[in-house]
Amino acid sequence: MPRLSLVVPVYKVQGYLSECLESVLGQDYADFEIVAVDDCSPDGSGAILDEYAAQDDRIRVIHLTENVGLGRARNAALEKARGDYVLFLDSDDTLSPGALAAIAGRLEATGDPEILIYDYVRTYWNGEVRPNQRRDLLTSAGPDVLSLADRPQLLDLLQIVCNKAYRRDFIARQGLAFPPGYYEDAPWTFCSLISADRIAVLDRVCLLYRQRREGGNILGTVSRKHFDVFDQYRRIFDFVDAREDRAQWRAPLFRKMVNQYLTILERPGRLPQDARAEFFHRAAADYRARLPEGFRRPAGDRGHKFAMLERDAYAQMVSAMAAVKIRNTVKGRARTALHRSKRGAMSLFYQSQLRLPRDENLAVFSAFWSRGVSCNPAAIDAELARRTPDIRRVWAVHPDAMDTVPEGVEHVRVGSREYWAALARATYLVNNVNFANAVVKREGQIHVQTHHGTPLKTMGLDQQKYPASTSMDFAELLERCDRWDFSLVSNRFSSAVWERAYPCAYTSLETGYPRNDVLLNSTAQDVREARRDLGLDDGTTAFLYMPTHREYQPGFVPRLDLEKLAERLGPEATLLVRGHYFHNRSDRLAELRSEGRILDVSAHPAVERLYLAADCLITDYSSAMFDYANLDRPIVIFADDWDTYSVVRGTYFDVVAQAPGAVATTEEELAEVLCSDGWRGERAARARDGFRRRFCDFDDGRAAERVVRHIFLGEPLEAMPTVVPLDERIPAPPPGTAHEASAPISTYSSQR
Structure with a gap:
């Protein structure tokens, strides 16, 4: 039995889930299990859980057949938890390094308390980190183990369960379970705290509590579901009523209840406009029904709002909130005018x-x-x-x-x-x-x-971790991305990346990339015409070299001695060289043209036709590899500066270790690969097959049809053509096979 059980409920978090799990699996404390619950998530989260579980037996996955919500998903995990202590970790949050060792050490030092409360920070998309405003309550001053009566201010901590470790036998003894609906943390948090006789605190940040810009907090959704809060506080007071020895907590809990009701009323993004009066009257009824004898209202503006609830004075509350709204509107217009003046008038x-x-x-x-x-x-x-x-x-x-x-x-x-x-x-x-x-x-x-590639290098907000790679204004970036209605996706890997890198309110369409349709639909005649347009003979092996842009280098700097490589390959091979679109019409490439042996195709209008014409793609970190893989033709990775590139730009995976084919890290290695069967041998084919299964999810030749029918013609996604399984797709045929039957390409110098 493990010491710690981490309960991780999962729903629509494919962009954050891996980071969450890695933050646990990378801890220097190993005596734990993860019980993860796939709450019938409609994205790729369930598959991500299964992949991790297959690699680490400390992870157990529960797949629910219907979406039950956060609270009941946690309950499902609690039934399977085996640890002495249960910790809750939401699947878009992470643990800080060393957190589990610190938690386990504090539990042991304090003699296994019923609850351990540890510190957290809020983390934001722009890199901002805000500390817990009541972290002073977690200082170790005083006894190592205390009760809530010793430090009643602990009730003022944020009502979340993810900053606490609970003894599992304490949970069972108290009959604790999460209720359905919004605000499910309130009954668990308050009922557990007032029930515990032995509480310990840990003055260390263990939880990084992510504040997502879009879609991460259901409490920020306009809905009548916010009325669930009345049921949650009914449960809390029913719990207190059943335990007369805890009656002293009525007044503090009453204050928490009223403050939460007022917060819901004050936040504009929660209640529908036509439900606000009803909510107020419900809150006022609870106020009068649960008002403790001798209760003293808080001072100041908050106290006035308590009084309005007590009198059920909705009209007065509306007037007070309208005055505040007017003041905020004036301030907001001033800020908007200043912002527009800085950007320049349209x-x-x-x-x-x-x-x-x-x-x-x-x-x-x-x-x-x-x-x-x-x-x-x-x-x-x-x-x-x-x-x-x-x-x-x-x-x-x-x-x-x-x-x-x-x-x-x-x-x-x-x-x-x-x-x-x-x-x-x-x-x-x-x-x-x-x-x-x-x-x-x-x-x-x-x-x-539509995007223009699968991301190997970091994109969007993820580039904040690599400041040398960009001078981008990330706030302006997100303003631009807020305009998106649809984001096209060619594979599940990209779906997860875009969700995190561009956290805006668009709809992801897993249609495939329309530009890649031609790679699946072209015929042998199309391939011959693409080669003929480039002047390629039937017996010529065409290597398409497509390096990517490096932010730390000005302009296009060839990383290969192209003339030397062409000489090694001999007259039966042609190098098609295409610079990154930042470097079109490069003068340097023009100087490297050689009669029929090196072709500068940087200005070619359709890269897809270059793919059709090529026998093999040579690239470093370009997204071209993901598109070209749809052809199931050889790919060679030339990664001579991988250590530098991965540190300066940052990447989502190690392309050297998980390459789509043969890998070379020096010019000599590359020449040896290309002058032998290394570029198209069995080992390279196995690597390519694994790569295609990971990244060629949706490109089946009908992406453009799906996009047009759904977006422009308004047809539902359910009516779209289902994606053809990878093993059933027939990509465009490779160039003529006559030259493939001949001996491997050898060095031209040896043939002479």
């Missing part, structure tokens, strides 16, 4: 266009900061043209890229009057990055964020 023309009706049949597209017509937006555009030709499709294009727009594509120059008019009037805005800060999300507009 043009009068754009403002005038925003006042005009939306065009229900206008869609504006952009890709890669308006560098041209490409990527997921282009694939959606093409599908939209096939299915709904009545919708006008306009591309926003940067002035420097106007000459790259294909003939017949309607487009507007970024910054022009036509550009601002289109942004103001369009119903649909589709982009693989964000539109400019000045763009206003007007009512009824639909913003589609």
